[in-house]
Amino acid sequence: MTDGGTGGGAGGTRVRAASVFDVAKAAGVSHQTVSRVLNDHPSLRPATRQKVLDAMRALDYRPNLAARALVTSRSRIIGILSTSSGEYGPASSIAAVEAAARARGYSVSIANADGVDQRSIDEALAHLVDLSAEGIVVIAPQLQVLSALTARSFRIPFVTLQTLRQTDGAELALDQVQGARLATAHLGELGHRRIGHLAGAADWIDAASRRAGFRAELAERGIAAGPEADGDWSAPSGYRAGRELIGRGVTAVFSANDQMALGLLHAAHDAGLAVPQDLSVVGFDDTPEAAHYLPPLTTVRQDFAEAGRRALARLLDEDGTSPSADPVLVVRASTAPPPAPAD
Amino acid sequence: MTDGGTGGGAGGTRVRAASVFDVAKAAGVSHQTVSRVLNDHPSLRPATRQKVLDAMRALDYRPNLAARALVTSRSRIIGILSTSSGEYGPASSIAAVEAAARARGYSVSIANADGVDQRSIDEALAHLVDLSAEGIVVIAPQLQVLSALTARSFRIPFVTLQTLRQTDGAELALDQVQGARLATAHLGELGHRRIGHLAGAADWIDAASRRAGFRAELAERGIAAGPEADGDWSAPSGYRAGRELIGRGVTAVFSANDQMALGLLHAAHDAGLAVPQDLSVVGFDDTPEAAHYLPPLTTVRQDFAEAGRRALARLLDEDGTSPSADPVLVVRASTAPPPAPAD
DNA sequence: AGCCCGGATGTGATCGATCACATTGCGGGC
DNA sequence: GCCCGCAATGTGATCGATCACATCCGGGCT
Numbered sequence: 001m002t003d004g005g006t007g008g009g010a011g012g013t014r015v016r017a018a019s020v021f022d023v024a025k026a027a028g029v030s031h032q033t034v035s036r037v038l039n040d041h042p043s044l045r046p047a048t049r050q051k052v053l054d055a056m057r058a059l060d061y062r063p064n065l066a067a068r069a070l071v072t073s074r075s076r077i078i079g080i081l082s083t084s085s086g087e088y089g090p091a092s093s094i095a096a097v098e099a100a101a102r103a104r105g106y107s108v109s110i111a112n113a114d115g116v117d118q119r120s121i122d123e124a125l126a127h128l129v130d131l132s133a134e135g136i137v138v139i140a141p142q143l144q145v146l147s148a149l150t151a152r153s154f155r156i157p158f159v160t161l162q163t164l165r166q167t168d169g170a171e172l173a174l175d176q177v178q179g180a181r182l183a184t185a186h187l188g189e190l191g192h193r194r195i196g197h198l199a200g201a202a203d204w205i206d207a208a209s210r211r212a213g214f215r216a217e218l219a220e221r222g223i224a225a226g227p228e229a230d231g232d233w234s235a236p237s238g239y240r241a242g243r244e245l246i247g248r249g250v251t252a253v254f255s256a257n258d259q260m261a262l263g264l265l266h267a268a269h270d271a272g273l274a275v276p277q278d279l280s281v282v283g284f285d286d287t288p289e290a291a292h293y294l295p296p297l298t299t300v301r302q303d304f305a306e307a308g309r310r311a312l313a314r315l316l317d318e319d320g321t322s323p324s325a326d327p328v329l330v331v332r333a334s335t336a337p338p339p340a341p342a343d
Numbered sequence: 344m345t346d347g348g349t350g351g352g353a354g355g356t357r358v359r360a361a362s363v364f365d366v367a368k369a370a371g372v373s374h375q376t377v378s379r380v381l382n383d384h385p386s387l388r389p390a391t392r393q394k395v396l397d398a399m400r401a402l403d404y405r406p407n408l409a410a411r412a413l414v415t416s417r418s419r420i421i422g423i424l425s426t427s428s429g430e431y432g433p434a435s436s437i438a439a440v441e442a443a444a445r446a447r448g449y450s451v452s453i454a455n456a457d458g459v460d461q462r463s464i465d466e467a468l469a470h471l472v473d474l475s476a477e478g479i480v481v482i483a484p485q486l487q488v489l490s491a492l493t494a495r496s497f498r499i500p501f502v503t504l505q506t507l508r509q510t511d512g513a514e515l516a517l518d519q520v521q522g523a524r525l526a527t528a529h530l531g532e533l534g535h536r537r538i539g540h541l542a543g544a545a546d547w548i549d550a551a552s553r554r555a556g557f558r559a560e561l562a563e564r565g566i567a568a569g570p571e572a573d574g575d576w577s578a579p580s581g582y583r584a585g586r587e588l589i590g591r592g593v594t595a596v597f598s599a600n601d602q603m604a605l606g607l608l609h610a611a612h613d614a615g616l617a618v619p620q621d622l623s624v625v626g627f628d629d630t631p632e633a634a635h636y637l638p639p640l641t642t643v644r645q646d647f648a649e650a651g652r653r654a655l656a657r658l659l660d661e662d663g664t665s666p667s668a669d670p671v672l673v674v675r676a677s678t679a680p681p682p683a684p685a686d
Numbered sequence: 687a688g689c690c691c692g693g694a695t696g697t698g699a700t701c702g703a704t705c706a707c708a709t710t711g712c713g714g715g716c
Numbered sequence: 717g718c719c720c721g722c723a724a725t726g727t728g729a730t731c732g733a734t735c736a737c738a739t740c741c742g743g744g745c746t
Contacts, residue, residue, distance in 0.1 A: 062472065064475070065409075065474060066412035066418065067413050069409035070407070070413055073359075082438075086438060088429055088431070091431075091433075091434035091437075094434075095425075095427075098455050099455060110451055111441065114442060129405065130405055131450055132407070234631055235634070235635040236634070238635070262636075265635070265637065266637060288429075288602070289632070291578070291579070292579070292582055292608070293609075293637075294612055296609070
């Protein structure tokens with residue numbers, strides 16, 4: 001086993017780590033004064049504070065967070081509830097939340113619900129509750145997660161990622177809708193009239209938002225509703241659903257994420273269609289790989305890290321900053337006017 | 344702000360959650376008996392245990408982990424030290440570690456070192472120490488991380504992912520080397536004699552292992568050492584370094600991961616080279632997308648989730664199981680014999 | 687019958703921090 | 717010269733669990 005040092009019997013008999021009392025004794029003050037130093041109490045003579053700080057350093061003192069949590073009943077733990085976090089988006093959001101949390105003195109504990117079933121979601125949630133997490137960031141939210149959060153007597157404040165505001169049960173993910181409209185509008189403006197949609201996993205809020213944006217934009221432009229096929233965010237599902245859409249004779253497809261768009265590119269290639277000459281493709285997310293697909297993918301950029309940061313800020317009531325960054329369309333080489341003049 | 348319920352004044356005056364004492368009173372036993380139920384003490388009359396369990400249910404009792412950690416001085420927290428965890432591999436390993444840890448009653452706290460610099464690594468590590476994590480899983484290990492772990496009087500046991508055994512400072516990542524050899528051997532057997540290597544980020548252990556495997560296999564086959572170019576694991580870096588390798592006239596490239604291989608495919612395309620006719624490419628990892636690259640990528644499969652599980656098992660001293668799964672080469676469409684007969 | 691043993695349960699101390707409240711000392715206003 | 721008030725510090729209680737040890741009780745052995 002890989003192990004870091006034994007720390008055997010070097011030195012005296014001390015095994016336990018130093019406590020406030022040890023520091024107090026070393027500094028010649030009371031434990032309470034040590035506590036005051038820890039908590040930046042205003043009325044402390046600078047000389048006293050310094051003595052205590054020196055003693056802390058000498059003893060290599062580290063406050064025991066469990067003891068602190070016990071008496072303050074504040075765990076300083078932020079929970080992250082996530083599903084299938086192998087994906088690029090969720091993973092980078094998690095990292096951003098962690099960084100932001102740590103900067104504010106919080107720890108981050110994760111709980112992955114391995115399945116979409118209510119049981120595993122409840123278990124993950126229960127785990128965070130047991131930790132007495134002070135807040136929960138829900139990454140990659142599915143509808144079931146939301147119902148679990150709102151149902152039961154659930155006391156812990158939470159935020160869901162990429163979601164602006166909760167209006168009594170109705171989650172509005174405005175920027176997702178906007179992004180989808182942007183992508184669809186781009187295809188419309190290129191002259192496409194038969195535009196398909198490759199949707200994300202059925203019960204995901206983001207999938208619903210992007211689909212809604214797609215439909216709304218088509219409707220506003222007076223373009224007939226296009227065929228839709230359901231994927232599960234993965235490239236293989238994009239390949240499968242992409243074949244279906246291609247079979248239905250679309251000239252362009254808006255894919256709900258980049259991975260599925262990749263599968264779609266593959267399917268198009270296998271079907272003998274050239275992208276973008278025969279088929280235009282727009283993705284969503286702008287993963288780091290999207291610029292290197294063949295052809296490089298036109299997609300909607302989404303800043304997952306920023307979303308994570310904003311989510312945490314909102315959770316900790318540091319609201320009031322910029323409402324949300326507008327999504328941006330990144331035009332690359334996977335989109336072009338349709339092959340035949342639009343009918 | 345998205346918020347889950349206020350929990351205002353519904354019911355009595357109770358605000359604090361139920362403790363062992365509350366449960367004890369409700370069940371008509373002592374707090375110690377409640378504690379015994381919690382800890383599965385053998386000498387407990389079934390009837391008594393049941394009474395206590397009923398009381399727990401009635402009061403919706405949840406043990407306070409901070410209190411428990413305080414007295415037992417066991418935090419039941421596993422720390423994860425990671426860098427740039429937006430990548431597919433690290434992210435899926437984290438998820439696997441979390442699942443395995445939770446199944447054993449542990450929580451998982453993450454700490455991302457945002458940079459490669461020693462400071463940010465130390466900070467992340469210090470954070471896990473403050474949490475009094477009982478063990479640390481190092482994901483995506485860089486050399487600096489290892490030195491930080493072995494240096495200082497570091498008492499917390501740790502394991503590094505995809506690393507089999509630590510023999511006094513020398514980390515051996517056998518399966519990584521094996522995988523790289525596998526990939527290189529495949530190219531050699533196809534008849535390639537000018538094989539390049541697209542290496543991962545310089546200070547990563549995995550990058551070193553794969554490079555070592557590449558060189559070792561070439562040497563064993565009596566093939567001249569091929570050109571090597573350094574990337575940073577990302578697709579853009581693969582594009583850049585790939586151009587360089589192409590310029591140096593290789594007929595095949597072994598890329599240290601799939602994302603860089605994608606960049607390489609892109610570079611080859613831009614250079615007018617057909618893959619695999621003019622250039623063969625082998626990746627590493629077998630990300631879910633690799634099967635849908637154009638052409639589908641030949642790569643070395645690596646089970647990140649299994650690696651995460653094994654790492655945790657090792658950390659918790661459940662050693663002795665299967666030493667490690669051998670890496671598997673997945674042959675797809677990005678490799679073929681070299682264009683001209685090998686000289 | 688008396689004794690001892692161990693199963694079943696209770697009592698008080700403890701972990702390491704903060705909180706609530708008490709105490710000291712010094713300076714200024716009247 | 718006295719007293720008030722506030723800055724600076726100390727004392728004891730507390731959070732909610734486990735640990736160490738004490739107690740009670742019934743049954744088998746001699």
